[in-house]
Amino acid sequence: xxxxxxxxxxxxxxxxxxxxxxxxxxxxxxxxxxxxxxxxxxxxxxxxxxxxxxxxxxxxxxxxxxxxxxxxxxxxxxxxxxxxxxxxxxxxxxxxxxxxxxxxxxxxxxxxxxxx
Amino acid sequence: xxxxxxxxxxxxxxxxxxxxxxxxxxxxxxxxxxxxxxxxxxxxxxxxxxxxxxxxxxxxxxxxxxxxxxxxxxxxxxxxxxxxxxxxxxxxxxxxxxxxxxxxxxxxxxxxx
Numbered sequence: 001x002x003x004x005x006x007x008x009x010x011x012x013x014x015x016x017x018x019x020x021x022x023x024x025x026x027x028x029x030x031x032x033x034x035x036x037x038x039x040x041x042x043x044x045x046x047x048x049x050x051x052x053x054x055x056x057x058x059x060x061x062x063x064x065x066x067x068x069x070x071x072x073x074x075x076x077x078x079x080x081x082x083x084x085x086x087x088x089x090x091x092x093x094x095x096x097x098x099x100x101x102x103x104x105x106x107x108x109x110x111x112x113x114x115x116x
Numbered sequence: 117x118x119x120x121x122x123x124x125x126x127x128x129x130x131x132x133x134x135x136x137x138x139x140x141x142x143x144x145x146x147x148x149x150x151x152x153x154x155x156x157x158x159x160x161x162x163x164x165x166x167x168x169x170x171x172x173x174x175x176x177x178x179x180x181x182x183x184x185x186x187x188x189x190x191x192x193x194x195x196x197x198x199x200x201x202x203x204x205x206x207x208x209x210x211x212x213x214x215x216x217x218x219x220x221x222x223x224x225x226x227x228x229x
Contacts, residue, residue, distance in 0.1 A: 002162070034216070043203065043219045044160070093159045097215075104150065105217060107159035 003027050004096050006108035013084055014116055021079045021111045023094030029074035030096035034105060035067070038091045050077060084115045118143040118208045122220035129194055129227050137189040137202055137223045145209030149187050150217065151180050152203040160203055163189075194227045201225070 003026040013019050023033060032051050036044040048069050050056035056069035066088075068080040077096075081088055091112055095105040121140045129135055141149065148167055152160035164173045166182040173180050177198065179190040189202055201224045205217040 004159075006159075032215070043221045046216055049216060091157075095159075104148075104162055104165050106162055107152070110157070110159045112157070 002098075002104070002106040004030075004094065004106050004108040006094055006111050008111060009109060010112040010114075012114045012116065015085050016083055019081045019084055019113060021081075021092055021094075021113075023077045023079070023096070023108050025075045025096040025098075025106075028096075028098045030077075030098060031074065032097045033071055033077040034095045034097075035069060035077075035079050036093045036095065038093060038110075044093065047079075081113065084113070086115045089113055089115045118206055118218040120204055120206055120218050120220035122202075122204050122223050124223060125221065126224045127226070129191075129225065131195055131227055131229050132193045134190070134192045134194070136191070137204075137225070139187040139189070139204030139220055140185060141187070141204075141206045141218075142185075143206045143208035143218075147207040147209055147215065149182055150205045150207070151187070151189055152205065154201045154203055154222070163202075191225070194225075196227045196229055199225055199227045 005024045007022045034049050035047045038044050046059050047062045048056045048058045050071040052071050052074050058064050071077040093110040095107045097103050097105045119142045123138045151163040154160045164180040169184045171182050177192050181188045201222040203222045205219045207215050
């Protein structure tokens with residue numbers, strides 16, 4: 001149980017294009033989903049948190065207009081990197097939580113983005 | 117702000133050599149402490165959740181314990197397949213929106229045959 005998927009697993013795009021990453025909770029309903037970014041040999045950096053049907057809450061320093069997050073249903077959240085540039089190249093990981101405070105976050109397998 | 121410090125940063129063990137990983141934390145009211153395992157190029161895999169001091173949980177060769185200031189992940193007779201980065205995270209009662217996790221930098225464990 002508690003499986004989270006991400007699609008695509010890796011993507012290469014040209015600078016200036018937009019990329020959409022999907023995060024799905026496969027066997028539970030996720031009231032809250034989280035998006036992280038991870039640089040090589042570093043820990044996870046939280047980008048934003050979203051509840052189903054609500055606007056995402058972004059962490060300080062994360063550009064809302066660049067990283068668009070939609071949490072349209074209890075099993076799907078999407079992250080769109082708009083007008084991607086080489087500095088956006090990174091490993092993006094989502095997580096999902098079924099309940100409220102104290103409940104476990106389950107992570108997806110991650111998406112490797114390379115912007116040329 | 118809630119903080120998590122993990123030690124050591126890296127640990128090399130011979131197969132069968134037991135050891136412990138440490139996670140020290142400061143948090144405004146602990147809602148939960150979480151251990152994850154992360155393999156290179158993959159997302160973190162959930163291992164344990166601990167909620168209160170004195171609590172212990174076990175899974176195969178791993179045992180997690182919790183005090184009011186730190187948590188330990190004990191690895192008994194590790195095997196090469198236990199090699200990974202182990203992440204510790206806490207969720208506090210105060211502060212940030214929607215119960216975010218604060219992660220440590222992780223301990224990179226290598227078990228050689």
